Amino acid sequence: MLKGTPVGDLGWTAPAFTMNDFDGVTHSMSDHLTDRGLLIAFICNHCPYVKAITDRLAADTKTLLNEGIGVLAVMSNDYGAYPADAPDQMKAFSNAHSFSFPYLVDKDQTVARAYKAVCTPDFFGFNGDGHLQYRGRLDDAAMGDPTHRTPDLLNAMRKIAATGRGPKQQTASIGCSIKWL
Template sequence: MAEVPSTFTMTAGEKAPEFTLPAGNGIEFSLSENLGKKGTLVMFVCNHCPFVVHLARQVGAMATEMQGWGVNTIAVSSNDVENYPQDGPAKMLEFANEFGWKFPYLYDESQEVAKSYHAACTPDFFLLDSDGCLFYAGQYDDSRPGNNELIDGRDLKLAIRQLIEAGTPILDTKPATGCNIKWKPGNQPDYFG
């Protein structure tokens, strides 16, 4: 289980790339049609990554809480499902149900959405404001599988509080850390090691 840091390059205030992707059941969702009144969390995840599994239940509970604050959540899986079939759309539905995810969990088959966000790891978090512009990119908290840190979403919650209170973006962030996105052969982006 190698830790890979995020390599985000968008800057605060920059418009996040638009996308339309299918959920595990085939229903399509677009970013612009699912922006929250106050903001939207876009996170790149997958089913088998121990870093994602470590946070999955808390992320589901936090997303439900955030929705009450006007912040929506969208999860995206960009992994190569030919070599990692456990990350395929049918398994995504099972994973979402198991961990209480009531938000769209979308499949980025071409991996172009991950590339447009410069996503590198799972999980990788991007908090957008109500206009779909980047407000925060960084870690959920200091917890990692096996490090005994409390899973409390401290870093992301602070960013959400700043967003809701119309505060300034947090620029000095710790990058998200996790497993690398499983790129299709020959599809690994230039920004990724």
């Protein structure tokens, strides 16, 4: 089912979490929060909206990481019901798209619930103090032609890194609903 992200509660503090990636390596949110900020992206492997943006997401997040901004991706779908989202498939998906960020398994969906994530993709941009400053889309290309796009998320995270504040104008991300247990 198609969902859109709600208007973000800007200033909201990111709940701390610790989860494993698809290889069982433990990552804490606080270990990836830098003084320049942190992007947390709720994604999955099988969603057509995620598939449409994956290469642009990989490129933009590589830029953010190179600029000292932390990046984590979280997969919260019920992978028992959606085996394409299982950890072994996450690893293959990550490798196929050259992800340079940890891709974490939210097996019991507690992180998605704490963040009130609703869809894939769902992007949360935090400043260096861990306060929400962006909840919007990756770019304006959506499922269309990515050659002429405005990289909303990249621009927002750069603004957050420079000023601690996100853009006043934010366009919601849309995607497939999270598949709850």
